[in-house]
Amino acid sequence: MKLARKIRMGMVGGGPGAMIGPIHRLAAALDGQIELVCGVFSSSHKKSLETAKSIHLAPDRVYENFQQMMDEEAALPADQRMDFVSIVTPNHMHFPVAAAALAKGFHVLCDKPATLNLDEAIQLSERLNSSGLLYGLTHTYAGYPMVKQARALVAEGVLGNIRKVLVEYPQGWLAGSRIELSSKQAEWRLDSARTGLSSCVGDIGSHAAHICEYVINDSISEICADLGSVVSGRILDDDATVILRFTGGARGVLIASQICAGEENTLKLRVYGEKGGLEWSHSDPNSLHYKPANQPAQILRAGGPGLAHVAAANCRTPSGHPEGYLEAFANHYRNFAGQIDARLTGRNPSDVEADVPGIADALRGMRFIESAVKASTSDQKWYRLPPLVGIDN
Structure with a gap:
């Protein structure tokens, strides 16, 4: 699966002490088709900067909060801004971050469960449908x-x-x-x-x-x-x-x-x-x-x-060379990136790219x-x- 260019990713969550955030970053990087360009890794800006330093991310793309990230990324030229946001926070932050991303025109890939409750999930579905953007949910085991x-x-x-x-x-x-x-x-x-x-x-x-x-x-x-x-x-x-x-x-x-x-x-x-x-x-x-x-x-x-x-x-x-958890995660990231690439290039996504858990x-x-x-x-x-x-x- 060859993409026209690297897909640019932002991340919310995954700072010091996080378990799933680093796994998402590894999975996103595995195929060399996604680049992490910005993030808010913690509610503490100091901790976000510490995380950015540890992964060699430029400090000027590390924001105070997720709303600032959405606003300032949306204001960047099209060839610089992120294409999608990866949400790896505790559950209560999934909906507000996703809603803010959709409002600014960014695709969303989120750790499960999608939201804090069903009412939020229904609101998310309605906002997604009106936005025309892409949404993916990283149910890891469907990636095997x-x-x-x-x-x-x-x-x-x-x-x-x-x-x-x-x-x-x-x-x-x-x-x-x-x-x-x-x-x-x-x-x-x-x-x-x-x-x-x-x-x-x-x-x-x-x-x-x-x-x-x-x-x-x-x-x-x-x-x-x-x-x-x-x-x-x-x-x-x-x-x-x-x-x-x-x-x-x-x-x-x-x-x-x-x-x-x-x-x-x-x-x-x-x-x-x-x-x-x-x-x-x-x-x-x-x-x-x-x-x-x-x-x-x-x-x-x-x-x-x-x-x-x-x-x-x-x-x-x-066959005989083991693949596991990171590769399953990476399949979701690679396939979701393929969906974004299809949007950017005007082609229909393949059946493989489409096989990412979504809003349903x-x-x-x-x-x-x-x-x-x-x-x-x-x-x-x-x-x-x-x-x-x-x-x-």
Whole structure:
């Protein structure tokens, strides 16, 4: 994928002590097609300048706040200003930064979840539609080639009608009490003012829900949820089990937990249809296990033969050379940059470039988070997710 020029990126968030910001910067730089040209990395200008110095970014493109960045970047000549902003802040800042960027004519790529709540996501969708600009959401796991291969196989009908979806995402990093006193990452994720209604479902449950919907290309329609604050003293959930029903008739189970002591980041997806099943695990992301009914199981490998076009296009190395988390992130950045390049050059984006989670994923994600919280406190067995205008058929 050759672009006419480098795509210029600004960043909000990702300063000292941040976890995801540096990962976004590495991912954006991986293919040499995106250049970080400006930023507001912290609410402290001094800390923003420290970050800029550490990554060799010119101090005159480091701004006091995000609104100043939008105003001054928009005033620059077209061949200097940023093309899009990457938002890597805690959740409560996602909407105001995105709204400010859209108002000044900049495309937006945002870490998930899209906003603090569903109402903000709906407002964001309305502003995006009226702006005509591009929006992407970095649901990392949809960037893995073998997750894309799983989606392609389901779309081809290899499994037949989908019957069952099982997804689990156990972590153990919040298993201890009072960890938020010593961890910046835990501190804001357990604060409802900055993370929203949910910690566990908002942080990792939303990833689990997204990978289900992405692979089977279907929406969650009803849920039965049990969210809990296992560690004493917590207000927000750190553990969740959600039974799923999909629009197309499939049923599923989603388990997400941050208190599974000893676990790291163990996302696993299994999909079963009438003709066979698929299994993908984050611990071995370059393999996709295909289990046809009444035939020997197969293992498809990233970079290997027989992959769908979109999966092969998101592989960088030959089979046997591991690709992982950074490359999956980088796929979203590279493909989003391709969409911007298509706008700049007047061409239609390719199917590969178009395969970046967008505003529909943002809306469904926020709907799932809020619905899981409401369903967990409801006496109703099955909670039907509210319809989204322009998203649900």
